[in-house]
Amino acid sequence: MTTIAANDRSPNDRPRSESADSGHPTPPTRPTAPARPTTPTGPTAPAPASAPDRSAVETALAGLPRVVDLLAARAEEHDRDATFPYQGIEAVHEAGLLTLTVSPRYGGPGGTLADTVRVLAQLGRGDASVAVVTAFTLLQHAEQARRPGWPTAGYRRLLTESRRGPALVNTLRAEPGGRPDALPGTVARRDDEGWLLTGRKTYCTGAEALAWMAVTARTDEPEPRIGTFLVRGESEGLEIDPTWDQLGLRASASHDVVLDGVRVPVELALGLRTPGREDGAEAELARAWQDLALAAVAIGIARAAEAWLVRFLNQRTPANLTEPLGTLPRYRCALGEIEAQLIGAEELVHGLASRVDRGEPDAVARTGPAQLLATRAATTAVQQAVALTGNPGLSRRHPLERYLRDVLSSRVHLAPEEAVLDAAGRAALERGARP
8 A cells, every 4th residue: 555644745745835734525425514512622502603704705706717717727737647736726725715614703704605606616617626625625614603613722723724825624534335324434542642543534535635634433432422533634643545546536636544543632522422413403504515515516517618618619610511510500509408407507506505595494405406416417518518529529638528527526425316316205205294
């Protein structure tokens, strides 16, 4: 096994601001959010909601076009070499987008889910890997804004690092061969100085660049408890196993993380609880944010593919024609089909995000099927674009084949279709059985 020790990474591999960098992955199933902490250093009830600072949000959003252009200029290189896009993450950070969802009570803009979806859809146009890495950091800050789980001192430290440069953070849940309903294989053992974590996590997006890792683990007590343990990215005993060699999202560095006796202070062990005692409402809301955030990335990929297709149809004039392909009704109708699918996906995701922001309970319950439908629509749109262009669409000289690979690989962040559809079917049956 080739490993990269966390404290052996070369500074030359990172952007100038990376004294404490970050990144993180997501499992292939819809995760449950960690329960609120029970330690004295963390609050045990939801903090009062803070209204977004719309001026700060709009200032950050104004920088999106420039950031997207910068990402697009380097995306092919990072995809080809499977190198982490440090410069792209730096650009996202400098525009204020990486901390968009930090609560105003911590000095942040307090971006909503609707804002998050808007940002990620645009970043997905530029570089899907950067968008996915960004998504998980935004989701972490959003969870902290809704229900503070980090100890105050720990979160303040993260925010201090975020002022110096990109500070990526995400939750590590997925394990090789793990089942959604199984106890984590990663074990936390208590000693006089705190906790020692041992185990392996997989699908860890941005693993090599993470400043903090929120690792789910079970204790080795006679009656195991489950919790989230905050681990520094450069911790002793933590190694990155470079296993990520996928068809798409190649720059996301979604490697395995191996923990061998990684020490975690007592105050950084959050929400220790017996299995099945999590906060169900908060877990559902966390899933809703993730569902729509990742659906937005897929839509962004498809919009980039459509934009390339439009240029192709306007410029391509076969030898047997005197006008570009875009003048032919057949191609216009095919393009219209793609446009209609993407309009539907955008209206679904953006509209549902606004409803979640307004606190509508039925909106939260619909985000799983919405993610499935939006991702299906995005995937179909890109596949249709490739079919329309023929050989050029599959050539590595053009970005369309990369968009196809990226949108197909976005499935790694989805719950299995059968699970989503079964849950939707059960809900429909329950409604039908009511008097």
